[in-house]
Amino acid sequence: MNWGKGLIAGMIIFILFITAMGVKMFMLPGDDYDHQYYEKGLTFNRDYDREKQVTTDQAAPVIEQVGQNLVLTFKTPLTGTIRFERPSDQLQDRSFPLQPDADNSVLLPINKLATGKWQLTLNWQHQSKDYLYHQEITIR
Numbered sequence: 842m843n844w845g846k847g848l849i850a851g852m853i854i855f856i857l858f859i860t861a862m863g864v865k866m867f868m869l870p871g872d873d874y875d876h877q878y879y880e881k882g883l884t885f886n887r888d889y890d891r892e893k894q895v896t897t898d899q900a901a902p903v904i905e906q907v908g909q910n911l912v913l914t915f916k917t918p919l920t921g922t923i924r925f926e927r928p929s930d931q932l933q934d935r936s937f938p939l940q941p942d943a944d945n946s947v948l949l950p951i952n953k954l955a956t957g958k959w960q961l962t963l964n965w966q967h968q969s970k971d972y973l974y975h976q977e978i979t980i981r
Contacts, residue, residue, distance in 0.1 A: 891964075891973035900972055902963065906981065909952040913963075915945040921965025921972075923949070928958060939965055956980050 875881070881888075895901055903914040913923070919941060927933040933955060941947050963974040 888973055891971045892975075894970055895972050895974050898970070898972075900967070901974060904961070904976060904978065906951070906978070909950060911949045911951050911978075911980075913939070913947040913949070915941060915947070915965075917967045918945055919965040919967045919972075921963065923947075924962040924964075925954060926960040926962065927955065928960060930955075939963070951980055954980055 900916055902916075905912050919939060921939045923937050923939055925933075925935045925937075935954070937949060939947050958977060958979050961974075961976045961978055963972070963976075965972050
């Protein structure tokens with residue numbers, strides 16, 4: 842093989858490589874870019890104060906999976922909501938009201954949620970104090 846054929850073969854291989862990378866790039870799923878960044882930026886201080894209140898009052902709930910249920914145990918009576926956010930699929934996100942029993946425990950059935958990683962966001966109020974708590978869990 843002479844230099845001319847080798848140069849043409851090298852260019853063709855390079856063009857095929859660049860084309861394959863371009864096709865692969867367009868076939869990847871959407872970016873992880875947070876499209877709500879501006880709105881979240883406006884409420885950052887309020888959310889930070891609510892997260893800090895959890896630490897100050899040592900009010901973090903105990904979260905454990907018991908069979909097909911998620912048990913959240915709080916230290917005080919409360920009203921609020923819990924949001925299950927699926928990092929890999931935004932369409933699976935769900936919200937539920939927190940309805941504690943007499944022992945300040947909340948029992949949530951999770952059998953309809955997909956197994957894998959979930960981000961929990963708990964918002965609750967107790968005696969005119971607002972709380973915000975985040976935790977990542979893995980549903981088995």
